Amino acid sequence: MVKKKQNTKLESEGAEFLILGHLLIEGIACYKSYVNYPGFDLIAVDHKTGKSARIQVKSRWATDYDKSFPIKNFDCDFVAHVALNRGVRFRMTKKAVSETIKDPEYYIFPADIIKAAQNPKSRWGKVRITNVPNYQKYKNNWKLIADFLKS
Numbered sequence: 037m038v039k040k041k042q043n044t045k046l047e048s049e050g051a052e053f054l055i056l057g058h059l060l061i062e063g064i065a066c067y068k069s070y071v072n073y074p075g076f077d078l079i080a081v082d083h084k085t086g087k088s089a090r091i092q093v094k095s096r097w098a099t100d101y102d103k104s105f106p107i108k109n110f111d112c113d114f115v116a117h118v119a120l121n122r123g124v125r126f127r128m129t130k131k132a133v134s135e136t137i138k139d140p141e142y143y144i145f146p147a148d149i150i151k152a153a154q155n156p157k158s159r160w161g162k163v164r165i166t167n168v169p170n171y172q173k174y175k176n177n178w179k180l181i182a183d184f185l186k187s
Contacts, residue, residue: 041063044095048093050139058142077091089184091113097120098121098123098124099124099136104162110150117143122139143165144181145165
């Protein structure tokens with residue numbers, strides 16, 4: 037039996053706003069690009085240095101996803117990955133839905149790190165975050181963007 041593709045358009049838009057909000061809370065000016073640019077979704081700027089950072093947001097809805105996401109366009113400086121953790125989609129479980137929902141997790145990767153971790157055999161350009169060396173150090177690492185803008 038083939039599962040019907042889930043429409044997660046609203047959730048992916050929400051992921052962009054989650055990243056945007058976290059950057060603002062960190063004191064980093066950031067704007068959503070409201071025109072569909074294929075390589076990035078957000079632009080963070082430092083008005084003092086005049087430098088900007090293009091950020092592509094990749095999200096996954098399911099709590100039980102395989103820690104991967106597709107990406108083909110690297111016309112960005114950073115890839116922000118959001119594990120939304122909204123419930124179980126891929127595995128059967130006897131847990132209540134409320135038990136499978138968790139807080140979102142955020143990873144901020146320099147684009148070149150993600151490009152290097154991309155599976156060259158994947159038609160979708162899949163990247164498994166666990167294939168990024170020391171991937172845990174990118175969790176909630178908003179400082180990477182701040183430092184990039186100040187350099």
